[in-house]
Amino acid sequence: MKNLIDIKDLNVEEIEELIKVAKDIIQNKEKYSHKCDGKKLATLFFEPSTRTRLSFEAAMMDLGGNVLGFSSASSSSTAKGESVADTIRTVGCYVDIIAMRHPKEGAPLVAAEKSVVPIINAGDGGHNHPTQTLTDLLTIKCEKGRLEDLTIGLCGDLKFGRTVHSLITAMSRYKNIKFVLISPDELKIPEYLKEDVLEKNNIEFIETKDIEEYMDKLDILYMTRVQKERFFNEEDYIRLKDYYILNKEKLEKAKKDLCIMHPLPRVNEISIDVDDDPRAAYFRQVEYGKYIRMALILKMLEVK
Amino acid sequence: MNIDSIKNGIVIDHIKAKKGMEIYEALNLQELECSVAIITNAKSKKMGRKDIIKIDKSIDIDLDILGYIDPDITINIVKDDKLIKKFHVTKPEKIVNIVKCQNPRCITSVEKELDQVFILTDKEKQIYRCKYCEGRSFNP
Ligand SMILES: [Zn+2]
DSSP states (O other): OOOOOSSGGGGGGHHHHHHHHHHHHHHHHHHTTTTTTTTEEEEEESSHHHHHHHHHHHHHHHHOOEEEEEGGGGGGGGGGOOEEEEEEEHHHHSEEEEEEEEEEEEBHHHHHOSSSSSEEEEEEETSSSSHHHHHHHHHHHHHHSSSEEEEEESSTTTTOOOOHHHHHHHTTTTEEEEEEEEEGGGGOOHHHIIIIIIITTHHHHHHHOOOTTTGGOOOOEOOOOOOGGOOOOOOHHHHTTOOOOOOTTGGTTSSSTOEOOSSSSSSSSSOGGGSSSTTTTTTHHHHHHHHHHHHHHHHHOOOO | OOOOOOOSSEEEEETTTTOHHHHHHHGGGGSSSSSSEEEEEEEETTTTTEEEEEEESSSOOHHHHHHHHOOTEEEEETTEEEEEEEEEEEEEEEESSSSOOOOOTBBBGTTTTSOOEEEEEEETTTTTEEETTBBOOOOO
């Protein structure tokens, strides 16, 4: 695998392999701490995303490698009007692998076409964010022990939430998956996802506005944030942002082994009284994110 | 030029009625120095009404554009008054610099030197998507 631009670039076996390596890293951290000695990762963040950037940088450091890069377009040569292709060609002279985030959709693919070193898409606008999806898959595998036979509730912004779209696409490849799609009418999943992914693969799904209606059926509850930057209209954002807030009370009927996930950062979608509940997996999810990125860097650098 | 016959050239037949002008423009036929005839609303047994374009010269035409705009078109190549080749166009797998991505969040909206590449992602529904942002092309 030369680049990771879209989660669809990886087949089920490759994902399985990454998860296997990530789980081994969790168990044997020491064994991996010098795997990337002398290697460099560039984190090129044309728009800020501190969490994702730190996760990549921590992953490379835990493998013994070094990191360099920039954290916003204003501190990079883009501010002077340089093209993505030129930036990538330049940085490719210094490093072994690049993790790139860009506000424009498709920018990492442009980079991949010109790059001599592997490119990891660390998010391109509202389009793809494959390492988030890998993080989610590792979280599910570690928390539930399986990627099959799951009823997954997705709640919040299902229309613009790329995390949700990628997760639905990725999970649709596993056996006996059911989805409960919880959102206001304005933020339902797009038609193409229903047609091209859910219906095409004969996946059972229910759409509801009520977060509690199917709570007792869920194995996973994936909460999302309504992101302001996805809206063109401020009024819509204000009206919809507080539609769902998960708290202790709403979890009353939930299964004992429910796994509550969130891609973070949260605003107020999950009340802090849920944080101490052992079912709250969202902070562990952050940690899984680092391990899966470590596994990915190893795979892309072909380090054994 | 006689509308009915050309000696050496191309007849683009079975164009959906009223689409002739769009194809004329897409192929840049106004740039040609030879005669070009557009016949609109011609009677057709198969289609009821159709458009036809006759070009009085053997030129290279971009079959991808034709396939993208109207895959039911028939191309006739005429040489020395004889029909030497007749074929249908097909929906191309990939079109380059024929349509522009309309997504304002797409990288092609800011980096103008990039090619506008669309890929046929759904053959059944004939859906083209931008290679970069996966946004749909507007239906031709
Ligand atoms: Zn595009």
